[in-house]
Amino acid sequence: MIQLWLVVLFAVFLAAGCQKKDETKKETESAIKEETGIKNDQNRIYYEIFVRSFADSNGDGIGDINGITSKLDYLEDLGIEGIWLTPIMPSPSYHGYDVTDYRGINPAYGTLEDFKKLVKEAHSRNIKVLMDLVINHTSIDHPWFQKALKGDPAFKDYYVWAGKDSNKNQVGDWGQKVWHEKNQQLYEGSFSDSMPDLNYDSKSVRSEMENIGEFWLENTGIDGFRLDAAKYLYSFYQSPKNNEKTIDFWKEFNEKMQKIKPNVFLVGEVWDTPGVVGPYLKGLNSAFNFDLSEVMINTAKLGDDRGIVSRVSNVRDFYQKNNPNFMDSIFLTNHDTNRLMSRVNNDVNKAKMAAALLLTLPGNPFIYYGEEIGLEGNKPDEYLREPFIWNQTNDPAQTDWMEEKYNNNKPEIALSEQMKDNDSLFNHYKNLIHARKNSLPLKSGEIAEAPYKEAGLVAFKRVADKEEVTVLHNVSSKEIAIKNVEKKNNIYFATFNISNVKNTITLPSYSTLILK
Structure with missing residues (x-):
């Protein structure tokens, strides 16, 4: 009986000791994060994937979700810690930025179960997943807009319609037509006549979008959203005060998302100067630094410092005043801008220097798929999104949904070839990525x-x-x-x-x- 009592006592003591060690470990990790400025484990290197062009899993030539899952080992080996997927919801267009169903998956890309599997597999490799959320506008084919056109008052309120005082000849930021006509009704479409703008003065719209965000966080386990056209929710063509209303919405949205996932990461596309971007960080964790992308590329292209350090320091000081825990999202190019290799006139040395700047400056670097192998591309947009080249010969994952203009018949830039060459652009990226990941100052320092x-x-x-x-x-x-x-x-x-x-x-x- 005494022996049994001693065994029980020892077990209790051992369990208490283990629990104490676990608590100490958690406290130590927490202290390290606090001391070094690492907030919510969000200092990461991300990789933007234009889904249709990355990797095919079923032989139809169109990149898909299972194709991405099959390449997670490649991304892990490269050192990627997060992925951003361009829109995967149903859409009539190849790019997906005009959604017809906010709770569905484009059948060309797979199913909701496929997506859940991708998220699970990514997380098992310590890779976070962000999905593109396009809520400034819908597709003209969305059931909401079709009902609005037919006069349904509930859905009429979902969109922005011209009033008596509206300037019918109003143009947008890049000189585009803003008002469009359908069934003798004028509606606002800041980006296209096929993309009618939603009305964020409508409580129903605000509620819908918050519910949609919660749906994806709760049902798939994703880690956050890249928020498309984040500064256009309220059209400032109508009133300059709408900029403040947009920021207020993002505060509200962020608060709702944090209730579902406390560490949710919201990065906004606020394509503007830092002076405009800064206030958005009151509602968002991060925004893309478009100004810095130009400075980095021009520094590499022209071979001289364009004042990078002072620019970065000043912007970071300003951003911190708006949000002490902000995270800058830095990048060279994305699906809307001419590719790096084309910007530097196909000079690999200059492309390497641009990558070196990106991967040594503060912020969360976002690498556009194919930059690491030197894909080329100039506008129009589809040529910025040409297929990734996996192998010199036929590869099961190779996509061929479009006819290439810039990367056709260039087997030397295939990933399989560059992996063999220690001096390749791919290995340059890989070495720098791992150097950054293994250095606390490079990862999270000022x-x-x-x-x-x-x-x-x-x-x-x-x-x-x-x-x-x-x-x-x-x-x-x-x-x-x-x-x-x-x-x-x-x-x-x-x-x-x-x-x-x-x-x-x-x-x-x-x-x-x-x-x-």
């Missing part, structure tokens, strides 16, 4: 000036708590000698052969050196 000034040199420090690295990029075509380098530094990462730190370091053309 930016500070570095004491090195040379033509063609971009130099800065990344600082997290008491740990820092110095990042040196030679974006020019000439060697750069950097003098008075602190000898206490060690080499953390380099794109060229260097064994130790001397008083003077020579950076080859188009090279990166990171010291710690």
Whole structure:
């Protein structure tokens, strides 16, 4: 009896000790996150996937959800920590930005069960999933709009119609026609006559969209949304005050989403200057930094610093005033902009330098699918979205839904070929991605000036708590000698052969050196 009592006592003591260790581990992880500025595990490297062009699973030539699932090992190996999928809901268009059913999956891409499996498999690899949510407008074919055209008062209120005081000749931000006619009725469509704008003065619309967000979070386990056209919900063609109303809606939306998933990540497409973007961060976790994308590309293209450090510092200070926990979402190109390789005139060295800037600056880097192998593409939009090239020969996952204009008959850029070449663009991306992931300052640190000034040199420090690295990029075509380098530094990462730190370091053309 005494022996049994001792066994029970020992078991209780052991369980208490294990519980204490678990609690201590959680407290330590929490403290690390707080000290280093890592909020909600959101400092990640994302990969944007234009679903139709990425990977096919059933041989119909159209990229699909199961195709993406089959390539998760590739993304994990590359070092990707999150994916953003362009619209997967039913739509009459190839791009999907005109939705006809907000709770469905485009049959060409698979089923809801396929999507749930993708999310589960991604999470098992520590890859988060964001889906595109397009709620500024619907498709003209959406049942809501069709009912509105027929005079149903409930759904008439879902859309924006011209009134007596409306300027029928009003044009939008890029000179586009705003008002369109159907069945002798004028409706607002800021992006196209096939995309009627929703009316966010309608409580029903606001409620619908919040319920739709909750539906996807609850039923699929996704981690957040990329919010399309996030600044256009209330048309400021009608009133400048509508900008504030849009921000107020995002505050409300974010609050509702956090009740479902406290760590939900909402990144908005607010295609504007930082002065306009900043206030949106009162309602969103993050917004894409369109200004910085231009600065990075032009720095790489022209081979000289375009004032990156001061720009980034000033913008981050401004954003923090709007949201102390903001996360900047940085990128080079996306599905709406000309591809990087085309922007730098197919110069691989310049493409490498743009990637090096992206992956060493603060924020969450978003990599557009195919940038890592150097896909080319110029507008019109469909040519920015050409198929990913997996293999030099036929590959089961290869998509062929469109006739390529820029990447046809270029077997040398196939992923399978670049994986074999240590100096390839793919391996450059992969090495930098893993260098970033394994360095606390690169992953989550702030930016500070570095004491090195040379033509063609971009130099800065990344600082997290008491740990820092110095990042040196030679974006020019000439060697750069950097003098008075602190000898206490060690080499953390380099794109060229260097064994130790001397008083003077020579950076080859188009090279990166990171010291710690």
